[in-house]
Amino acid sequence: MAEQKIRAGVIAADNDKRLSALNADYEALGAKLSRGGIDIDTIAGKVAEFFVAVPSWGVGTGGTRFARFPGIGEPRNIFDKLDDCAVIHQLTRATPSVSLHIPWDRVDDPRRLKSHADALGLSFDAMNSNTFSDAPGQEHSYKYGSLSHASSATRQQAIEHNIECIEVGKLIGSKALTVWIGDGSNFPGQTNFTRSFERYLDSMKEIYKRLPGDWRIFTEHKMYEPAFYSTVVQDWGTNYLIATELGEKAYCLVDLGHHAPNVNIEMVVARLIQFRKLGGFHFNDSKYGDDDLDTGSIEPYRLFLVFNELVDAEYRKARDFHPAHMIDQSHNVTDPIESLIRSANEIRRAYAQALIVDRVALEGYQESNDALMASETLKNAFRTDVEPILAMARFKSGGAIDPVAAYRASGYRATIGKERPIVASGGGGII
Ligand SMILES: [Mn+2]
Numbered sequence: 001m002a003e004q005k006i007r008a009g010v011i012a013a014d015n016d017k018r019l020s021a022l023n024a025d026y027e028a029l030g031a032k033l034s035r036g037g038i039d040i041d042t043i044a045g046k047v048a049e050f051f052v053a054v055p056s057w058g059v060g061t062g063g064t065r066f067a068r069f070p071g072i073g074e075p076r077n078i079f080d081k082l083d084d085c086a087v088i089h090q091l092t093r094a095t096p097s098v099s100l101h102i103p104w105d106r107v108d109d110p111r112r113l114k115s116h117a118d119a120l121g122l123s124f125d126a127m128n129s130n131t132f133s134d135a136p137g138q139e140h141s142y143k144y145g146s147l148s149h150a151s152s153a154t155r156q157q158a159i160e161h162n163i164e165c166i167e168v169g170k171l172i173g174s175k176a177l178t179v180w181i182g183d184g185s186n187f188p189g190q191t192n193f194t195r196s197f198e199r200y201l202d203s204m205k206e207i208y209k210r211l212p213g214d215w216r217i218f219t220e221h222k223m224y225e226p227a228f229y230s231t232v233v234q235d236w237g238t239n240y241l242i243a244t245e246l247g248e249k250a251y252c253l254v255d256l257g258h259h260a261p262n263v264n265i266e267m268v269v270a271r272l273i274q275f276r277k278l279g280g281f282h283f284n285d286s287k288y289g290d291d292d293l294d295t296g297s298i299e300p301y302r303l304f305l306v307f308n309e310l311v312d313a314e315y316r317k318a319r320d321f322h323p324a325h326m327i328d329q330s331h332n333v334t335d336p337i338e339s340l341i342r343s344a345n346e347i348r349r350a351y352a353q354a355l356i357v358d359r360v361a362l363e364g365y366q367e368s369n370d371a372l373m374a375s376e377t378l379k380n381a382f383r384t385d386v387e388p389i390l391a392m393a394r395f396k397s398g399g400a401i402d403p404v405a406a407y408r409a410s411g412y413r414a415t416i417g418k419e420r421p422i423v424a425s426g427g428g429g430i431i
Contacts, residue, residue, distance in 0.1 A: 002121025005087045006410045014406040015395060022401055025388040032384075038356055040389065047352050048393040052283065052325040052344055053097040053125035056105050059084040059337065062292070062330030071335065073417035078105040079116050080420060084337055086120035087412055091403035093394050094344040097125040099326050100174070102165045103135045110171040117172070125176070126218060126280075126324060127169040131158040132182030132226065145183040147203035148196040148232045155203050162207045170212065176279075176324060177211065178253055179204070180220040184227025184234075193230065200232050201245055208246045217250050218279040218324065219243065222258035225290055235259070236268045243277045251279025255328055256306070257290040258282075266305040273313045273321060280324030281306075283347055292330035294339045296346030303346065304382050307354035315359055335413060341403045345390055352386040 030040035059081050061071040075081040082098060089095045098117065107113060117123060131146030139157060144150070146158035158181075166177055183200065185191040204219070211217055221239040222231055233239060239252040252272050259265055272278035283295040285303070296303045313321050325347065331339045358377055365374035391401045400406035 002086070002090075003119050004090060005083055005120075006090055006406070006412060010410045011091070011400050011406050014409050015401045018391075018401040019395070022388060022391050022395065026392050029384075029386070029388045033356060036356075036358060043352060043355050043386075044389045044393045044396070046355060047348050047389055048093070048397050050325075050348055050351050051094055051096055052327055052347050053099045054085045054088055054095045054340055054344075055099045055101070055128075055326065055328055056081045056085070057101050058327060058329050058331065058340055059088075061336060062332050064332065069332065070422050072422065073413050073415075073420045074423060076420050076423070078107060078113060080416075081105070082113070082116050082120055082122060083416075086122055087337055087407070088340050088344065089122065091394075091400045091407055092341055092344045093397035093399035094348055095340070096121070097123045099125040099128060099178075100168075100172075101128040101130060102161075102168060103130060106168075110168045114172045124169070124172045124174045125326060126178045127165040127174050127176070128178045128180070129162045129165045131161055132180070142182070145191075145196070145232075146181050147179075148181070148183045148191075148200040150199075155199060159203050159206045163210050166207075166210055166212070166215070169215075175214060176216045176218060177207075178218040178220060178326075179207070180222065180253075180255075181233060182226045182231075184224075184231035185229050186227060187229055190229070196232050197238070201242065204242065204246055208250065211249055215249060216279060216324075217246065218253035219250065220253040220255055220258065220282065222255065222290065223260055236272065240272065240275070240277055243279075250277075252277050253279045253282060253324075255282035255284070255290075256295075256303075257284050257286040257292060257328075261288070265302065266309050269306055269309045270312075273309065273318050276318075276320040278321070278323050280326060282326055282328030283343065284327065284329045292328065294329060294331075294334070294346070295327060295343040296350065297342075300346065300350070301382060303350040304353050305378070307350040308357060308378060311351070311354035311357065312359070337407060337413070338404050341407065345403070348390050348393070349386055352389050353381050353384060356384060356386070357381040 033040050056078060060074050075084055085098045131142050134141050140154040147155060149155050162179060208217060219233060219239055219242050221233045221235050223234045224231060236252060243250040243252050254269060256265060285293045285295050285298040287298050327343050329343060362374060362377045365377060395401050
């Protein structure tokens with residue numbers, strides 16, 4: 001039995017207040033869905049088995065280029081971060097794994113991470129390397145790049161850092177490495193596009209050689225920031241080239257915030273699925289750029305359309321289709337635990353809505369060129385309030401019917417606020 005950070009009695013008491021309303025809502029939605037030939041219990045069962053990884057950096061308060069405003073009871077180290085991640089999973093039953101970031105989560109003996117996570121009933125998802133900032137005492141600076149740097153010594157240091165991430169990951173049961181680099185340029189002419197990308201590919205090939213046989217490597221594209229004129233891995237086309245150059249263990253990671261405005265991200269997802277190179281996601285949301293806001297808080301329809309492609313691939317039994325689901329957010333004005341609870345729920349909501357799309361009808365409308373009804377078929381699913389399905393999936397898995405309410409009732413934040421002093425800065429960041 002995993003150690004429980006929130007007393008089971010608190011969750012049970014909150015659930016007791018809500019159960020009869022949930023049963024009524026679930027029954028009503030079940031009747032509605034059954035008229036369309038959908039069994040609500042089947043959908044709830046699939047939702048209960050859909051999981052998303054929480055980023056260790058997400059449980060601390062983030063910041064912007066301008067300032068960081070610390071919150072109460074922020075995690076002081078990776079062990080505190082794992083405790084907070086356990087709270088999110090205990091309440092949502094949707095986040096059993098954590099994505100680590102080196103060096104922010106570096107410890108003397110990584111096996112201590114494994115035993116702490118084991119006690120909490122958590123496991124580890126993809127490892128994240130960091131060659132976009134300089135760690136204290138580092139010999140060569142990444143100011144002008146890392147894996148694509150003009151200096152071979154700097155590139156070698158960046159390669160070795162990624163290999164260290166693999167070695168830590170092996171000790172704690174991770175099976176993937178995510179590489180995102182800040183390499184790029186601020187001005188036309190500052191770097192040579194071709195030579196930078198050649199150097200990047202050569203560096204990545206060195207890392208790829210060290211990847212264990214049962215691991216995958218994810219590369220993450222981003223069109224701008226911190227470099228404001230060009231980045232070395234700027235879009236999904238370049239990302240696809242990387243994955244094909246490296247080999248069968250290399251896949252593209254789609255961070256929802258890393259595209260130009262108005263890019264049809266769901267279509268990018270469809271292409272990567274078709275050519276068997278979709279590695280997974282960094283879920284978040286944005287209004288203007290890489291805002292790293294809570295998933296589904298700005299563009300829930302876009303999130304649904306992404307999941308529509310994922311469920312379509314599931315439905316068609318697409319080959320090599322096993323994307324990793326991870327959240328990548330920065331929480332500046334909310335309690336990070338509450339934001340991550342909400343985000344995990346929104347991801348499951350988009351999945352549930354995509355599951356109830358009438359795919360036979362949709363295909364029929366597509367084949368007969370009925371644009372209006374094809375569009376309405378998607379909108380019908382999106383308009384359906386699937387909250388009773390999400391709540392029932394949580395409840396039946398031992399979680400909370402209303403996880404934010406149960407979290408607030410538990411007083412967890414105030415309790416840890418007494419143990420963890422406020423720090424003005426610390427290992428948070430926006431990636
Ligand atoms: Mn990301």
